[in-house]
Amino acid sequence: MKVLVVGSGGREHTISWKLAQSESVEKVFCAPGNAGIALDVECVNIGVSELDKLADFAEAKEIGLTVVGPEVPLCAGIVDVFNERGLKVFGPAKAGAELEGSKSFAKDFMNKHNIPTARSQVFTTEQPAVDYVNSEFEAGEKGIVIKADGLAAGKGVFVALNREDAIAGIKECFSGSFGESGYRVLIEECLFGEEASILALTDGKTIMPLASSQDHKRLLDGDGGPNTGGMGAYSPAPVVDDALMAKVDEEVLQRFLKGIQEDDLYFRGIIYAGVMVTEKGIKILEFNVRFGDPETQAVLYRLESDLADAMLKTAEGRLDEVELQWSDDTAICVVMASGGYPATYEKGHTISGIEAADATGAKVFHAGTSVENGNIVNTGGRVLGVTAKGKDIVEARKNVYNAVEKIDWTDTFYRKDIAYRALERA
Numbered sequence: 001m002k003v004l005v006v007g008s009g010g011r012e013h014t015i016s017w018k019l020a021q022s023e024s025v026e027k028v029f030c031a032p033g034n035a036g037i038a039l040d041v042e043c044v045n046i047g048v049s050e051l052d053k054l055a056d057f058a059e060a061k062e063i064g065l066t067v068v069g070p071e072v073p074l075c076a077g078i079v080d081v082f083n084e085r086g087l088k089v090f091g092p093a094k095a096g097a098e099l100e101g102s103k104s105f106a107k108d109f110m111n112k113h114n115i116p117t118a119r120s121q122v123f124t125t126e127q128p129a130v131d132y133v134n135s136e137f138e139a140g141e142k143g144i145v146i147k148a149d150g151l152a153a154g155k156g157v158f159v160a161l162n163r164e165d166a167i168a169g170i171k172e173c174f175s176g177s178f179g180e181s182g183y184r185v186l187i188e189e190c191l192f193g194e195e196a197s198i199l200a201l202t203d204g205k206t207i208m209p210l211a212s213s214q215d216h217k218r219l220l221d222g223d224g225g226p227n228t229g230g231m232g233a234y235s236p237a238p239v240v241d242d243a244l245m246a247k248v249d250e251e252v253l254q255r256f257l258k259g260i261q262e263d264d265l266y267f268r269g270i271i272y273a274g275v276m277v278t279e280k281g282i283k284i285l286e287f288n289v290r291f292g293d294p295e296t297q298a299v300l301y302r303l304e305s306d307l308a309d310a311m312l313k314t315a316e317g318r319l320d321e322v323e324l325q326w327s328d329d330t331a332i333c334v335v336m337a338s339g340g341y342p343a344t345y346e347k348g349h350t351i352s353g354i355e356a357a358d359a360t361g362a363k364v365f366h367a368g369t370s371v372e373n374g375n376i377v378n379t380g381g382r383v384l385g386v387t388a389k390g391k392d393i394v395e396a397r398k399n400v401y402n403a404v405e406k407i408d409w410t411d412t413f414y415r416k417d418i419a420y421r422a423l424e425r426a
Helices: 010-019 051-060 071-076 078-084 094-101 103-112 126-138 163-174 179-183 242-262 295-302 307-315 354-359 393-404 420-425
Strands: 002-007 027-032 065-068 089-092 120-123 144-148 157-160 185-189 194-202 207-209 218-220 224-227 232-235 267-278 281-288 330-338 363-366 369-372 375-378 382-390
Touching (some): 010 295, 071 078, 078 089, 089 094, 103 281, 163 179, 242 281, 295 382, 393 420
Antiparallel strands (some): 144 185, 194 207, 363 382
């Protein structure tokens, strides 16, 4: 069959690359793609928000399966558009996508279906939110999390350990920095512990977890600096042992599945649960309705099964027929970013050393790149996701940073401690 992947980031590069390895896939298209994706599959100049054009293309090219990467088209209803035309598509319908599109919707869903999560309140004006934060700190809270309610590309979250930072986060949201997403703010207790990312396939009848992973959201080594879209990830995450995975399955995944059934939410795709492992048990930080980025790079790098077969059966409601096999190796993805990210940064700098990095045995997944005058240049904040495997965490780190060090462009930046928690455990 022919497959269409919608998106242009490192996640979509990884999915396209993995789908192209399937014996059942005749050809992979990616819309709109990027410079690196174009080296592996055919890119099509259609934007992720051009829903009807994407459906027209799928019909014209007789696409057997469309896989939607980013959250924006999912929240806009791309799955509804494709379903109306009888086109097979991997992802939730618009109503289900609200689990990521609105943090307050997700919080209501979790509370309704007894999924453990942080205590929270929602505010639509600034002063009541400030008053609430003041009262929380006066009551002895050690931290507060401020979240823009809607989509903010992973940047509308402020983890504040004092009231000054919390109030600054509130003011940033209501200032218009995140558009309409920031005019509705979720404020919740700050959870302390170790995070893990749990991705699971679901067709609305069955739910199947993928290999565990751990993301590094903060910009700087040691988890300092502001939140980002993700500076690196690794799989598996040692914090997720068999006992913890069983608990996540029972308290989160099975309750999620029952919840979407009871609420009649069409969902045939991936659910991402951001888990915080606290002293009092697991709590869900957030739901995403698509593959994480950069978790996808690390997780799918270890997948030995046919991804196209798993995705097609998920879209067809036959997930119960799927079995997934995983490499015993550890995989690590290190994100190379433009200097200044997640604030302002310069674009158009020529990137060197990608072929040399690939030659080490690593895979360089492109996120924010394009071609200018025959050269690959940076066009985004997160530019590359260099990914490598090893028999254990020590070897995987050695391999991935060996590849990273071969790549350079003006003012490039990356964290040098990805997977440090796993290394400490080792």
